[in-house]
Every structure is written in structure tokens, then in C-alpha cells.
Amino acid sequence: MDRVTQSRIEFTINHLNENVFRFSKTKDGKIVYTLNEGPIPRQLNLQTDVVFGKTVEEVVGKDQAAKVMPLILDAFEGKTTSYELDMGEFIFQTVLSPVEEDGKINEVSGTSYDITEKRKSLKALQEAHDKLKEANEEKNLLFSIIAHDLKSPVGTMAELLKIIQEESKKQDNQHLLEIATECNKTAQDSLTLLENLFDWAKCQLDQSYFNPKAFDVVAVIKAVISLFNAATKEKNIRITLSGKKPVIIFADFYYINTIFRNLIGNAIKFSHPGDFISINIEDNKDETKFSVVDKGIGVEPSRIDKIFSIYQSKSTPGTAGERGTGLGLSLCAQFVKRHNGNIGLQSVVDEGSEFWFTIPKIKTENQE
Numbered sequence: 001m002d003r004v005t006q007s008r009i010e011f012t013i014n015h016l017n018e019n020v021f022r023f024s025k026t027k028d029g030k031i032v033y034t035l036n037e038g039p040i041p042r043q044l045n046l047q048t049d050v051v052f053g054k055t056v057e058e059v060v061g062k063d064q065a066a067k068v069m070p071l072i073l074d075a076f077e078g079k080t081t082s083y084e085l086d087m088g089e090f091i092f093q094t095v096l097s098p099v100e101e102d103g104k105i106n107e108v109s110g111t112s113y114d115i116t117e118k119r120k121s122l123k124a125l126q127e128a129h130d131k132l133k134e135a136n137e138e139k140n141l142l143f144s145i146i147a148h149d150l151k152s153p154v155g156t157m158a159e160l161l162k163i164i165q166e167e168s169k170k171q172d173n174q175h176l177l178e179i180a181t182e183c184n185k186t187a188q189d190s191l192t193l194l195e196n197l198f199d200w201a202k203c204q205l206d207q208s209y210f211n212p213k214a215f216d217v218v219a220v221i222k223a224v225i226s227l228f229n230a231a232t233k234e235k236n237i238r239i240t241l242s243g244k245k246p247v248i249i250f251a252d253f254y255y256i257n258t259i260f261r262n263l264i265g266n267a268i269k270f271s272h273p274g275d276f277i278s279i280n281i282e283d284n285k286d287e288t289k290f291s292v293v294d295k296g297i298g299v300e301p302s303r304i305d306k307i308f309s310i311y312q313s314k315s316t317p318g319t320a321g322e323r324g325t326g327l328g329l330s331l332c333a334q335f336v337k338r339h340n341g342n343i344g345l346q347s348v349v350d351e352g353s354e355f356w357f358t359i360p361k362i363k364t365e366n367q368e
Contacts, residue, residue, distance in 0.1 A: 019092070019112045022099070023056075023072060030055055031072060034107070039114070060085070071096060075108040084115075091116045157183060210338055212362075215253055216246040217288070221279060224260045228268055235273045235320060239264070242280045249288050250362045255335040262328035263292040263355050269318035270296035270353070287341070291356040299347040307345060308333035332357065 019038030023031050033051040036059075041047045046059060056072065057065035064085060071081040075096040085092045092112040099107040160183040164176060218241070225239050232239060249256070267277045271294045282289040297319060299307060308329050336343040336357045347353035 019114070021110045021112070023108045023110070024106060025076065031069075031076070033059060035109075038112075068094075072108060076105055078105060085112070089116075090114060091119050210252055211254070212250055212252050212339075214248055214250050217249045217251075217256060217290075218243065218245070218247050218281070220253070220257055221260055224257065224264055225279075227261065228264060231265075231268050235268065235271065235275075237268055237271050237273070237275050237277060239277045239279065242278065247281055247283050247288065249359050251339055251359050252335070255338060256359075259332045259335050259357065260290075260292075262332050266328060266355070267292050267294040267296070267353075269322045270294060270298075272296060272319050285361075287358045287360045289356060289358045291354050293352065293354045295352040298349040298351055298353055299345065300349060304345055304347060308343065329355075 019041060020035065021033060021037070021041075022035035024034045025031055032053050032055055033048070034053075036046055036048050036051045041051075051059050055065075056069060060068070068083060068085060071083050074081050075098050078098050078100075080098070081096045083094055083096075085094055091114075093115045094110055094112040096108055096110045098105045099109050101107075160179055164179055164183065221241055225241070228239075231237075264277070264279070271277060275295045277295075278293045280291045280293065282291075332355075333343050336359075339359050341358045341360055343355075343357040345353060345355050
């Protein structure tokens with residue numbers, strides 16, 4: 001090949017968006033590079049004068065070589081092959097073709113195209129699709145809960161109120177008291193459902209709503225415990241709180257209140273009459289850890305990994321037949337995540353459960 005022809009070839013290759021390379025077999029059977037030109041070889045400084053005579057493993061590394069060598073060997077057997085090569089920073093679509101001369105295949109030529117941006121675009125498109133699908137599933141779930149779970153207790157309450165009207169005419173006070181008690185329970189179930197629906201919808205629809213500030217979390221826990229006085233009295237359950245001194249955290253007051261409302265309510269729901277529930281606070285250097293521990297029915301091992309998922313977690317009746325929404329623990333997980341904290345569960349069936357979560361501490365300039 002004369003100098004002018006070679007210069008023209010090099011000029012053409014260097015102005016194409018594709019990368020061109022060739023492999024040859026040495027006398028001792030090694031497969032080595034004899035050509036490697038194009039935009040990416042230039043960018044990676046792997047042009048022909050750098051890689052000439054080197055093996056595939058020497059150029060692309062052991063892991064990538066293990067993937068492509070079988071395809072290169074197939075090409076030396078006369079097969080045209082195609083593959084994607086992911087080198088981290090770049091992704092290539094490559095086609096290998098045998099080069100036959102005098103009835104023998106002594107070389108394999110390859111052409112690769114940089115599809116990095118294409119893959120990034122496809123990945124971004126897939127992520128957008130997944131988010132849209134998730135949002136649609138959440139919308140459908142919300143409608144399902146409103147249509148089914150909310151309709152049922154409200155309908156029951158309407159029937160109970162109708163009976164109360166009829167019974168009040170008969171002056172059957174004891175029976176009326178029982179009906180009124182059941183009606184009150186149903187109303188409380190409906191209220192809890194509405195609160196969780198409101199919290200969940202607000203979290204989903206207003207992702208920007210997050211207002212952290214400093215406050216005493218012990219005071220919040222005490223206030224939440226007092227909300228359950230009627231439920232703990234009815235089941236004769238005692239709740240203890242470790243430490244009485246104020247513990248200041250920097251968090252969203254509304255989110256923290258909701259987390260404790262759900263975790264404490266959950267512990268009461270699954271505790272037996274006469275049980276104890278303990279709420280513990282560990283004020284560590286980098287985070288504050290909270291745990292709500294009960295001696296109730298516990299959680300099956302197969303449900304532990306799914307219990308914080310809004311799609312896989314199912315509400316189960318409490319020890320006194322209390323009903324739930326299936327939203328509470330999912331809310332807790334989402335609200336803890338908004339604080340960059342962690343949440344988890346340790347549980348043994350028939351021995352009880354410990355739900356815990358952490359809230360990271362915000363470092364001030366003096367602490368850094």
C-alpha cells in the first residue's frame with residue numbers, strides 16, 4: 001500500500017464515528033491487534049501504534065477479554081458475530097467478521113460504534129417509565145383503598161347508627177351501650193384510615209414538603225402515647241419511655257409525629273392484654289435511634305422483608321380484632337427515608353417485635 005493510499009484511509013477512519021480494528025494470529029497461536037483506529041482509540045490512547053502486537057487481554061483487561069475472546073475465536077472459524085462491550089466509561093456495539101484470503105482465515109476485522117449516549121438515553125427513558133408506572137400504581141392503590149377500605153367502615157358505621165336510632169326507642173340501654181362502643185371503634189378505624197391516607201397522599205403529591213427544625217422528641221412521644229390512653233386502658237397495656245430528659249433532634253415535626261403514631265399504634269394493636277410496650281431512645285454521636293418494643297404476636301419471617309412495602313404488605317387483625325389500613329408502616333419507611341435515616345424490624349413469632357429507626361444528626365460548623 002503506497003503512502004498516499006494509507007493517508008487517505010487514515011483520514012477517512014479518523015473522520016468516521018466508528019472504530020475499526022483487526023486481529024491476526026501469530027505463529028504461536030496468539031491473537032493480537034494489528035489495527036485499532038477511530039475516535040475512541042484516540043481518546044483512550046489505544047491507537048494502532050500503541051496496541052499493535054498486543055493481546056486482547058493486554059488491551060481491554062482480563063474480565064472483558066474473557067467475554068469477547070470466544071466471539072473472536074468464532075470469527076476465526078468463519079462466523080460473523082456481534083456483541084456489546086461495556087468498558088465502564090464507554091459502551092460499544094461491535095461486529096466481528098472473518099477476513100478470508102486464499103481460502104484461509106488469517107485475520108478478523110471488527111467495527112464498533114460508541115452507543116454510550118444511546119444507552120444513557122434508554123436508561124433515562126426506562127427510569128422515567130418506571131417512575132410513571134409507579135405513580136400510576138400508587139394512584140390506582142389510592143382509589144382502591146378509598147373505594148374498598150374506606151367504604152366498608154363508613155358503611156358499617158351508617159348501619160350501626162341506624163340500629164342506635166331503633167334501639168333508642170326501646171330504651172334498651174345496655175344493648176345501646178354495646179352498639180355505641182362498636183360504633184366508636186369503627187369511627188376510630190375510619191379516622192385512622194383517613195389520617196394515613198392524608199399523610200400518604202401528601203407525601204406522594206407534594207414531594208417538596210419537608211420542613212425540618214429542632215424540637216424535643218421526648219415531648220412528641222409523650223403526646224402520642226396520650227392519644228392511645230383509651231386503647232391501652234381497654235387492653236390493660238402499659239407503655240414505658242426510657243429517659244425523661246429532653247432529646248433535641250433536627251427533623252420534620254409532622255413526619256416524626258406520624259412515625260410514632262403508627263409504630264406505637266401498631267405495637268398496641270398486636271400486644272396481648274396486660275402486656276408491656278417499651279419505647280427506647282439512644283442519643284448517639286451521629287444519629288438518634290428510636291425503638292418500639294412489644295411482647296405481642298410477632299411477625300412471620302417471610303413477611304419481614306415486605307412489611308415496609310406499600311405494594312406487598314398486608315394489614316392483619318390485631319389481638320382484639322383491630323383493623324388496619326396497610327399504609328402505616330409504609331408511611332414510616334417513606335418518612336424516615338426523607339430524613340436519610342434507616343428503619344428496620346427484628347421479630348420472633350409469639351415473642352414480640354422491635355421496630356427501630358434512626359434520624360441522622362445535622363452537624364454544625366463548630367462540629368465539623
